[in-house]
Amino acid sequence: MKILTTVKKVVDVELNIHVENGAILDKGLQYVINAWDENAVEAAVQLKESHKADTTLVSLGSGDNTDIIRKCYAMGIDNAIHIDDPALAKADSPTFARVLQKVYEAGDYDLVITGKQAQDTDAGQAGIMLAQFLNIPCVSNVIKIEVTDDSHIQVSRLGDAGTEILDVTLPAVITVSDGINEPRLPAMRGIMMAKKKKINVMDLAGLGTSFEDVGGTAPTSEIVEFMPTEKRKGGQKFEGEPAEVTAKVVDLLVNEAKVL
Amino acid sequence: MSPLFMTLLLVVGLGIFARTMYQRILLLMALEPTDRFNRIKDRLKNMVIIALGQKRLVGRKKERASGIMHALIFWGFCVLIIRSITLYGEGYVHGFQLPLLGESSVLGYLYIALKDIMEGVVLIMVIWAFYRRLVVKPPRLHNTWEAYLVLGMIGVLMISDLLYDGARFNLIASYGNPGDLHYFNNPTFGQEFLWTPVTVLAGNVISGFSATGMERVMGLMFWIHIITQLAFLNFLPLGKHFHVITSLPNVFLKSLDYPHDKIKLLDLEDESVWEDETLGVNHLHQLNWKQGLDLYTCTECGRCKEVCPTYVTDKPLNLHDFNDTLKAELYANADNLILRAKLAKILTGDAEKDAKTKEKMAVFKPEKALVGEVIALDTLWACTTCRACEQVCPVTIEHVPRIIAMRQGQTLMQGEYPQELNTAFKGLERNGNPWGIGYDKRADWAEGLDVKLMADHPDAEYLLWVGCAGSFDDRTQKVTKALVKILKAAKVDFAILGTEEKCTGDFARRTGNEMMYQMMATENIEVLNGYNVKKIIAACPHCLNTLKHDYPQMGGHYEVVHHSAFINQLIADGKIRVKKSLAGMLTYHDPCYLGRYNEIYDAPRNVLNTLSSQGLNELPRHGTESFCCGAGGGRMWMEETIGSRINVERSKEIVAENAETVAVGCPFCLTMIEDGMKELNKDEDIKTRDIAELVAEHLA
Ligand code: SF4
Ligand code: SF4
Numbered sequence: 035m036k037i038l039t040t041v042k043k044v045v046d047v048e049l050n051i052h053v054e055n056g057a058i059l060d061k062g063l064q065y066v067i068n069a070w071d072e073n074a075v076e077a078a079v080q081l082k083e084s085h086k087a088d089t090t091l092v093s094l095g096s097g098d099n100t101d102i103i104r105k106c107y108a109m110g111i112d113n114a115i116h117i118d119d120p121a122l123a124k125a126d127s128p129t130f131a132r133v134l135q136k137v138y139e140a141g142d143y144d145l146v147i148t149g150k151q152a153q154d155t156d157a158g159q160a161g162i163m164l165a166q167f168l169n170i171p172c173v174s175n176v177i178k179i180e181v182t183d184d185s186h187i188q189v190s191r192l193g194d195a196g197t198e199i200l201d202v203t204l205p206a207v208i209t210v211s212d213g214i215n216e217p218r219l220p221a222m223r224g225i226m227m228a229k230k231k232k233i234n235v236m237d238l239a240g241l242g243t244s245f246e247d248v249g250g251t252a253p254t255s256e257i258v259e260f261m262p263t264e265k266r267k268g269g270q271k272f273e274g275e276p277a278e279v280t281a282k283v284v285d286l287l288v289n290e291a292k293v294l
Numbered sequence: 295m296s297p298l299f300m301t302l303l304l305v306v307g308l309g310i311f312a313r314t315m316y317q318r319i320l321l322l323m324a325l326e327p328t329d330r331f332n333r334i335k336d337r338l339k340n341m342v343i344i345a346l347g348q349k350r351l352v353g354r355k356k357e358r359a360s361g362i363m364h365a366l367i368f369w370g371f372c373v374l375i376i377r378s379i380t381l382y383g384e385g386y387v388h389g390f391q392l393p394l395l396g397e398s399s400v401l402g403y404l405y406i407a408l409k410d411i412m413e414g415v416v417l418i419m420v421i422w423a424f425y426r427r428l429v430v431k432p433p434r435l436h437n438t439w440e441a442y443l444v445l446g447m448i449g450v451l452m453i454s455d456l457l458y459d460g461a462r463f464n465l466i467a468s469y470g471n472p473g474d475l476h477y478f479n480n481p482t483f484g485q486e487f488l489w490t491p492v493t494v495l496a497g498n499v500i501s502g503f504s505a506t507g508m509e510r511v512m513g514l515m516f517w518i519h520i521i522t523q524l525a526f527l528n529f530l531p532l533g534k535h536f537h538v539i540t541s542l543p544n545v546f547l548k549s550l551d552y553p554h555d556k557i558k559l560l561d562l563e564d565e566s567v568w569e570d571e572t573l574g575v576n577h578l579h580q581l582n583w584k585q586g587l588d589l590y591t592c593t594e595c596g597r598c599k600e601v602c603p604t605y606v607t608d609k610p611l612n613l614h615d616f617n618d619t620l621k622a623e624l625y626a627n628a629d630n631l632i633l634r635a636k637l638a639k640i641l642t643g644d645a646e647k648d649a650k651t652k653e654k655m656a657v658f659k660p661e662k663a664l665v666g667e668v669i670a671l672d673t674l675w676a677c678t679t680c681r682a683c684e685q686v687c688p689v690t691i692e693h694v695p696r697i698i699a700m701r702q703g704q705t706l707m708q709g710e711y712p713q714e715l716n717t718a719f720k721g722l723e724r725n726g727n728p729w730g731i732g733y734d735k736r737a738d739w740a741e742g743l744d745v746k747l748m749a750d751h752p753d754a755e756y757l758l759w760v761g762c763a764g765s766f767d768d769r770t771q772k773v774t775k776a777l778v779k780i781l782k783a784a785k786v787d788f789a790i791l792g793t794e795e796k797c798t799g800d801f802a803r804r805t806g807n808e809m810m811y812q813m814m815a816t817e818n819i820e821v822l823n824g825y826n827v828k829k830i831i832a833a834c835p836h837c838l839n840t841l842k843h844d845y846p847q848m849g850g851h852y853e854v855v856h857h858s859a860f861i862n863q864l865i866a867d868g869k870i871r872v873k874k875s876l877a878g879m880l881t882y883h884d885p886c887y888l889g890r891y892n893e894i895y896d897a898p899r900n901v902l903n904t905l906s907s908q909g910l911n912e913l914p915r916h917g918t919e920s921f922c923c924g925a926g927g928g929r930m931w932m933e934e935t936i937g938s939r940i941n942v943e944r945s946k947e948i949v950a951e952n953a954e955t956v957a958v959g960c961p962f963c964l965t966m967i968e969d970g971m972k973e974l975n976k977d978e979d980i981k982t983r984d985i986a987e988l989v990a991e992h993l994a
Binding site for chain 2 (some may be wrong): 048219221
């Protein structure tokens with residue numbers, strides 16, 4: 035089984051993000067691997083361990099992603115491709131999906147595993163669109179993967195009404211939720227050894243396509259402006275006899291907050 | 295007596311002994327090197343105080359009686375060594391006397407008197423020891439046949455010598471000295487009998503024998519004594535009584551200064567170390583020879599486990615088993631280790647040339663994995679690095695550096711460590727703190743407090759090192775704010791690093807993650823040296839310890855003071871005034887990294903005594919024998935799923951003392967004890983407060 039996983043480098047959302055004139059200030063930001071993609075990598079590595087799957091990782095973006103790719107290598111990924119093209123800085127989800135399509139077609143993959151969404155945009159589209167473009171099955175929000183045979187897997191996904199169990203014919207795309215696993219922190223030794231592994235870096239031309247080809251010049255959506263989120267106000271603490279407190283809280287909910 | 299028989303005994307007895315010792319030394323030489331031959335004067339001093347003076351046996355109040363017992367047996371042995379030489383001489387020369395210790399000098403007389411008393415004393419101590427083992431049965435003692443055998447042998451040695459001399463006295467005094475036996479008889483000092491009452495008493499006990507019977511008894515006792523002694527000597531290296539031989543050198547060779555051998559600064563850039571698994575202790579041969587000698591020396595007295603917070607709370611770490619298991623493994627693999635070391639000597643450093651040698655070396659690998667099979671993972675990870683064990687060990691065995699080195703192997707090489715640590719490691723990697731809270735929020739606590747940043751005030755006299763807990767943990771932030779209040783009241787010129795500060799890396803280092811530690815340390819030192827920081831105030835003993843003792847290895851040299859000591863000085867200098875108005879029973883919990891690691895015991899007590907109207911009340915376990923809160927050594931970031939909880943055990947002790955306030959000087963202790971109180975439903979009655987908070991509340 036050949037697996038393709040994707041990773042995106044995102045801004046660390048643990049940090050305060052400062053916005054000025056509708057744009058994010060780069061000062062003090064740091065970048066990390068998208069947490070859901072880490073789950074995807076872990077899922078791939080687990081399949082490698084249990085079913086001898088061959089795992090390839092692809093990261094898209096503009097700029098150096100060596101740090102996060104090394105980390106994935108250290109986790110156990112076999113091969114890595116980085117599509118590094120300055121044009122991708124402005125790309126939207128369909129464009130990314132098109133690029134992934136090209137990567138997919140250049141290999142001979144049975145299964146694509148991606149994070150269900152990226153922590154920065156929270157769009158959650160690239161994986162699903164990829165399946166659409168490739169015209170292969172797609173299951174999103176997956177929390178469990180089991181291999182049935184060479185061309186079938188069974189997955190559980192978190193649906194609105196509960197857990198859904200689906201049989202899927204390969205090739206397919208699945209997007210995973212964080213409930214699927216606890217990504218390993220690679221052993222230090224793995225990280226050091228990973229330094230030696232080669233990363234296959236190429237731009238869009240190297241992939242045999244162009245920004246225009248993947249729809250980048252005609253985006254379907256565009257970021258107009260960033261706005262800072264409003265700070266959450268501190269809560270109120272009530273102390274005293276339960277009956278009194280309850281009456282007070284109800285009163286506030288009815289008259290001040292007007293939610294009841 | 296019989297020179298031929300004596301020679302035969304000596305050749306056989308000493309020959310076998312020499313062979314065993316040679317093997318033992320070869321095995322030590324097969325282990326990793328470590329330099330322990332510097333500063334001879336300090337080493338001799340340690341040896342005199344700790345080993346010869348039996349400081350840790352006699353010095354502990356709790357165990358004084360048994361300590362004195364052991365010390366007397368030991369000192370008795372020291373005295374009797376000279377006597378043994380005389381007896382060996384007697385085997386060859388009738389009436390053999392040592393120069394200076396013969397009958398012509400007062401020294402000779404003093405010596406026989408001392409020897410006489412000591413034999414009596416040792417005999418009584420042996421009887422007491424039997425009684426203790428058989429009847430009292432202190433729980434820490436490992437009651438083995440070996441212990442009884444050795445006690446028995448010591449008894450036989452004393453009795454045989456006393457009876458030998460007693461029979462000799464009888465023959466001289468009552469039977470007209472038929473064999474022309476020699477005895478001390480100097481006109482100035484009198485006859486030997488006057489100086490040796492115990493021997494005379496022994497003589498009386500056997501006075502019923504005839505002259506021939508008496509001669510036979512004398513001869514028999516002589517040979518029993520010699521044979522027992524040689525047997526004893528050969529028995530020692532086989533078991534825990536090896537300490538009789540190794541204790542003195544072990545104490546002499548102990549690490550100096552910092553409480554124990556500092557964690558080695560590993561060279562992580564060298565690629566070969568990752569391939570050869572040479573970081574930390576992954577295999578037996580990676581222990582250093584002193585650690586091997588420690589294992590030889592463990593007396594299995596159990597003092598360490600008795601004070602160990604993990605053992606007391608039913609975790610699998612039982613130090614004397616830990617030592618014993620390692621020692622057994624060392625012995626079981628002795629031949630292979632020695633052969634391996636021989637091959638290691640011919641390594642050239644050239645990877646290609648060495649490949650063959652390394653292949654051969656691999657053959658000598660022990661069958662069992664050092665960690666996982668010989669030492670269980672749960673055992674290794676239980677330790678809180680509190681050092682209580684090292685503090686009480688009478689022969690100065692260092693457990694913690696060995697445990698940390700083994701953890702390094704696990705974390706760096708095998709990736710085998712409690713998975714809960716992942717979150718903390720990740721937090722460290724991304725945001726420089728184990729909680730993983732955004733690094734840019736590090737100074738949020740200071741909002742509105744008008745605390746200067748180093749960036750704006752680089753000439754500040756002191757840097758206030760806030761630490762991760764002080765920065766991010768809600769509860770500890772209160773301590774930081776209290777400290778700021780005090781520093782401001784005292785008009786101290788200080789600043790903080792703000793978002794430029796990162797975790798010191800203490801917990802990473804103590805969980806074996808040297809890589810993460812070095813990452814933190816490098817960045818911090820760069821910032822600190824960039825501001826040319828000289829003096830640091832830290833409210834966290836873990837930060838203090840790392841800044842003060844770990845950072846110099848990487849080029850960070852600072853004068854670091856704990857806030858309790860700093861506040862103590864402020865009060866002494868009259869820079870702040872406090873009211874003696876802290877009412878109610880006050881007690882103090884010594885943080886391990888403040889007390890046992892940095893020997894700061896008095897400063898916090900002085901401060902507390904200044905505040906408390908009724909004075910500080912000590913807990914049963916305090917000072918050097920304080921009981922850990924359970925959070926050190928990275929345990930703060932691991933789950934405690936085995937046995938009972940350490941913090942609750944400690945909290946119970948505080949509750950039992952009827953304390954109303956318990957003062958601490960460490961953010962982890964604060965969290966742990968406060969949680970313990972909550973668990974016991976005592977958080978309403980007993981307040982857990984940092985010293986800084988108490989001082990800030992009582993500023994005049
Ligand atoms: S390590 Fe020290 S304290 Fe522990 S059993 Fe051995 S000798 Fe006793
Ligand atoms: S350092 Fe503390 S926890 Fe660790 S073994 Fe020693 S006494 Fe036990």
